[in-house]
Amino acid sequence: MKQLENKKTLYSGVQPSGNITIGNYIGAIRQFTLLSDQYNCLFCVVDLHALTVRQIPAELRRNTLELFALYIAAGLDPQKNIIYCQSHVPEHAELTWILNCFTYMGELSRMTQFKDKSARNQDNLNAGLFTYPVLMASDILLYQTSLVPVGEDQRQHLEITRDIAERFNNIYGNVFVVPEAYIPKETSKILSLSDPLRKMSKSEPDGAVFLLDNADDIRRKIRRAVTDSDAEIRIDIENKPGVSNLLQIYSAFSGESTDEAIGRFEGQGYGQLKKGVADAVIAGVEPIQKRYQELIADKGMLHQQMMNNAERARQIAARTLRKVYKKVGLYQG
Numbered sequence: 001m002k003q004l005e006n007k008k009t010l011y012s013g014v015q016p017s018g019n020i021t022i023g024n025y026i027g028a029i030r031q032f033t034l035l036s037d038q039y040n041c042l043f044c045v046v047d048l049h050a051l052t053v054r055q056i057p058a059e060l061r062r063n064t065l066e067l068f069a070l071y072i073a074a075g076l077d078p079q080k081n082i083i084y085c086q087s088h089v090p091e092h093a094e095l096t097w098i099l100n101c102f103t104y105m106g107e108l109s110r111m112t113q114f115k116d117k118s119a120r121n122q123d124n125l126n127a128g129l130f131t132y133p134v135l136m137a138s139d140i141l142l143y144q145t146s147l148v149p150v151g152e153d154q155r156q157h158l159e160i161t162r163d164i165a166e167r168f169n170n171i172y173g174n175v176f177v178v179p180e181a182y183i184p185k186e187t188s189k190i191l192s193l194s195d196p197l198r199k200m201s202k203s204e205p206d207g208a209v210f211l212l213d214n215a216d217d218i219r220r221k222i223r224r225a226v227t228d229s230d231a232e233i234r235i236d237i238e239n240k241p242g243v244s245n246l247l248q249i250y251s252a253f254s255g256e257s258t259d260e261a262i263g264r265f266e267g268q269g270y271g272q273l274k275k276g277v278a279d280a281v282i283a284g285v286e287p288i289q290k291r292y293q294e295l296i297a298d299k300g301m302l303h304q305q306m307m308n309n310a311e312r313a314r315q316i317a318a319r320t321l322r323k324v325y326k327k328v329g330l331y332q333g
Ligand code: TRP
Pocket: 011, 012, 013, 014, 015, 046, 049, 135, 136, 139, 140, 148, 149, 150, 154, 157
């Protein structure tokens, strides 16, 4: 507990919607392992958020356990960090109700993600989709979080989280730490192999390499990566986004700088470059996959770690929730 008092808290949440890409790994999970000494880190599998779109129950259950295992396989330590599942800590749902009463319809209607999702989900425009950001604010605020690493698309949700926290603090005193977004620089972004103007995303599987893809699939996807016709190997994001992206992927997995990578592949064809990139990615994901297979083979152990981490999260969350209940005047005996 001493640790908890002098380090700041970092919080991240990921939806259990299947497969993690090498872009998620490089841009997020691997960064977390580097930050995990400096901060108390919590990594949450946000299964309650996933329910805002219709799920197949068995798949949601499987994806939840798999994401938990993948976090650990990719290097996050369930002893040092807290890796847990949102629905195992009922305080998330409880704080959401309270914060719903401190969030305005108007501000929720302005959320671009809500506007996008409601345009795409006309047949299931549920209230959860509307209050999604309040649940996210609860995730973050329960743990007195200082830093939230997210993609650019979540910036607005961080802003509303800060607004809710400040609004509450203004009425009741300093109950919540007001968190900051931590949005890594553009340069660390891995782009789609089939459309290198867009981010690599699981919703576009042909352009994405997944952390659990086998070696053949990785080679095939990288071999088909979109490049250009001038055959020169250099970084030029604007005119040569595909080749630049391949060099960046190579560099991220090999540990060489992009300059070193250019030196290595200069004068060779794109075929050689792609082979080099595939080799580096395969070598990088192999130990993660091996560890993942070991973990997922022992579901009992994995389950136990999950329960144990949920208990640790709950101790922190319960403290904040108790304080909130008291402040707003709920009779607590
Ligand atoms: N909404 C986030 C996303 O789609 C996921 C998320 C839920 C989250 N709760 C969070 C991210 C808390 C950071 C902190 O990416």
